[in-house]
Amino acid sequence: MSAPARAASVARLEKLLAALMAKGLVTEAELAEMQARTDRASPEIGARMVARAWLDPAWRARLVASGSECAEAMGVSMAGAPPLGVLEDRPGLHHLVVCTLCSCYPRAVLGYPPSWYKSFEYRSRAIRDPRGVLAEWGTTLPPGTKIRVVDSTADYRWMVLPMRPEGTEGWSEDQLAALVTRDALVGVALPVLPMAAAAE
């Protein structure tokens, strides 16, 4: 959890909002709608998109071609949101997402970014020492796997499509989606079976 906002920051934000509204650049209703949309978004949306891709090759192809289109198909309004790109892990290749410049994050399908994602430590280390970062996370990649760090610097927002864990044959979409955590969608973790996690 992030620390409570400082009074000075809150006061500055209120002044900024008052100025924007006085200029007619934004309305109270627009702000409320934007906040509501972000509040509604959660990693469960991204997890469901991934679970569906594990079950349906046609959906996977569509997801990799256009994350935005698939988000819309799942009822997420992408109007005004940055395009969503989906990074497909495959045997031998693992993606890790960072925004070294600020904290760009696919909020439409993952919700609010965790505070560590916005930290200077993560932003500076993920790009330079991704293996060190994953090790600290307790994430072990299969031997021989290369890491591709995706620095989210411009107009896209990126989500990882991890590989389906072994031992999930015959699982339903709900069961599979429950394995896909927010951290797995950023690439700092892998989807793991509850029992495998417990055994470690």
Added chain:
Amino acid sequence: MTGPGSVAGESGQHEARSAPAGARFAVGDRVRVKDDWPERRGPCHIRTPHYLRGRDGRVEAVLGAFPNPEDLAFARPAPVRTLYHVLFEQPPIWQEGEPGDTALVEIFEHWLEPATPERKAA
């Protein structure tokens, strides 16, 4: 001063204008990020990470065309620029890391130039 039809608002900023018909580079092209440091010349807003300036990479995808954030940030009329996904070998950037690891980064066209041929055959 905002030019007509330039920066409408949040909704206009991220919509890819599907105009990469005029894209200078194609998937697979070897490119070099300009070794340019506008931040030394004055206030600016740039999306090209410092660690890639002067680095060679390969175009992985042409992502579309977007209003130039360098202008958007100052509320100037923002012409659209083609945006590429460019892949870089990671170890040469930091002089450390594991061979084969890579960095994949969005770079605008005006920051890219063709990579010159390898200086010597390996």
